[in-house]
Amino acid sequence: xxxxxxxxxxxxxxxxxxxxxxxxxxxxxxxxxxxxxxxxxxxxxxxxxxxxxxxxxxxxxxxxxxxxxxxxxxxxxxxxxxxxxxxxxxxxxxxxxxxxxxxxxxxxxxxxxxxxxxxxxxxxxxxxxxxxxxxxxxxxxxxxxxxxxxxxxxxxxxxxxxxxxxxxxxxxxxxxxxxxxxxxxxxxxxxxxxxxxxxxxxxxxxxxxxxxxxxxxxxxxxxxxxxxxxxxxxxxxxxxxxxxxxxxxxxxxxxxxxxxxxxxxxxxxxxxxxxxxxxxxxxxxxxxxxxxxxxxxxxxxxxxxxxxxxxxxxxxxxxxxxxxxxxxxxxxxxxxxxxxxxxxxxxxxxxxxxxxxxxxxxxxxxxxxxxxxxxxxxxxxxxxxxxxxxxxxxxxxxxxxxxxxxxxxxxxxxxxxxxxxxxx
Numbered sequence: 001x002x003x004x005x006x007x008x009x010x011x012x013x014x015x016x017x018x019x020x021x022x023x024x025x026x027x028x029x030x031x032x033x034x035x036x037x038x039x040x041x042x043x044x045x046x047x048x049x050x051x052x053x054x055x056x057x058x059x060x061x062x063x064x065x066x067x068x069x070x071x072x073x074x075x076x077x078x079x080x081x082x083x084x085x086x087x088x089x090x091x092x093x094x095x096x097x098x099x100x101x102x103x104x105x106x107x108x109x110x111x112x113x114x115x116x117x118x119x120x121x122x123x124x125x126x127x128x129x130x131x132x133x134x135x136x137x138x139x140x141x142x143x144x145x146x147x148x149x150x151x152x153x154x155x156x157x158x159x160x161x162x163x164x165x166x167x168x169x170x171x172x173x174x175x176x177x178x179x180x181x182x183x184x185x186x187x188x189x190x191x192x193x194x195x196x197x198x199x200x201x202x203x204x205x206x207x208x209x210x211x212x213x214x215x216x217x218x219x220x221x222x223x224x225x226x227x228x229x230x231x232x233x234x235x236x237x238x239x240x241x242x243x244x245x246x247x248x249x250x251x252x253x254x255x256x257x258x259x260x261x262x263x264x265x266x267x268x269x270x271x272x273x274x275x276x277x278x279x280x281x282x283x284x285x286x287x288x289x290x291x292x293x294x295x296x297x298x299x300x301x302x303x304x305x306x307x308x309x310x311x312x313x314x315x316x317x318x319x320x321x322x323x324x325x326x327x328x329x330x331x332x333x334x335x336x337x338x339x340x341x342x343x344x345x346x347x348x349x350x351x352x353x354x355x356x357x358x359x360x361x362x363x364x365x366x367x368x369x370x371x372x373x374x375x376x377x378x379x380x381x382x383x384x385x386x387x388x389x390x391x392x393x394x395x396x397x398x399x400x401x402x403x404x405x406x407x408x409x410x411x412x413x414x415x416x417x418x419x420x421x422x423x424x
Contacts (some may be wrong), residue, residue: 039056
């Protein structure tokens with residue numbers, strides 16, 4: 001059951017991080033009036049899918065991220081050429097609500113004819129020649145095109161990503177990383193509430209974890225015991241004094257006075273050294289006394305954690321660039337392995353780790369690397385300066401090449417992660 005719990009927590013954490021990121025894109029795209037065709041978690045084959053309003057919500061096989069596919073980003077609508085035979089079905093308002101491109105003889109309650117003129121972006125009209133009778137039909141802005149059993153909603157110009165202002169498009173893109181930053185802040189705050197704040201200058205030393213097979217465990221010491229004195233010397237809250245006395249007593253019996261609840265008792269221990277170390281140890285890790293932070297303190301300390309970890313992440317980027325080594329990079333498998341190890345330590349530690357990963361995901365996506373959000377923001381910045389957009393085909397090629405390279409790197413680091421798992 002413990003393994004099931006760890007796996008569930010690991011999968012759930014990644015699901016939350018990716019969902020929050022993509023929800024940022026989705027929400028602000030919808031606010032701008034952009035048609036979001038698909039909200040996907042993962043890549044590759046579909047595992048689960050359902051449609052709500054205009055958007056298909058999909059869970060896919062490969063847990064490498066996700067996407068919110070907006071109309072106009074890809075040329076996914078099949079064009080209708082002049083003279084092509086199609087069938088249309090009208091709604092109650094006499095506007096075209098369905099456009100059929102194949103299996104026309106099997107369609108019922110439709111009008112079949114040759115398309116003479118079609119505009120599904122601006123005018124929203126279709127002109128059909130039905131046995132010599134030419135009629136122009138208005139098309140509903142949410143009409144569906146059906147081919148090979150697949151339905152695709154048309155996207156009028158004002159529903160496409162490219163038709164919106166630079167500000168609206170930039171907001172829809174940057175919202176993903178921003179949501180990760182907000183999530184990281186919330187998770188840091190939640191961790192503070194769970195873990196508390198370490199009390200400065202404590203008045204006692206409480207025993208935390210005990211090392212397996214070490215003198216403290218063998219003597220019957222338990223987690224939560226309070227150290228009163230060692231060899232008659234009062235310890236108070238001086239953990240360093242406890243370490244010094246223990247280290248200097250290697251191989252010598254020590255008398256420890258401990259308090260457990262209302263009971264005070266003595267135990268004898270003989271410190272011994274670990275391999276490669278000189279001083280004596282009894283295998284005790286202190287449990288630092290904490291207090292519950294107030295609301296204001298939670299906000300300020302969460303902000304401090306955000307700043308400190310942001311600096312650490314950028315330092316790691318710099319180190320990686322200056323001393324690049326594939327063995328220093330970990331992909332989804334390595335990250336999942338570490339997440340599982342942290343999940344075993346408890347929800348408190350997993351919450352802190354999730355905050356760090358969410359912050360990292362937000363920062364990484366803002367880097368000006370092709371196919372990432374940061375690269376798309378760079379193109380929008382260039383458009384704002386030039387007053388006109390970059391050629392969509394060129395921008396698309398840059399993103400395609402960037403995505404291909406990132407995918408190759410992902411495969412390489414995943415191979416390394418699996419190799420490390422096998423070889424230990």
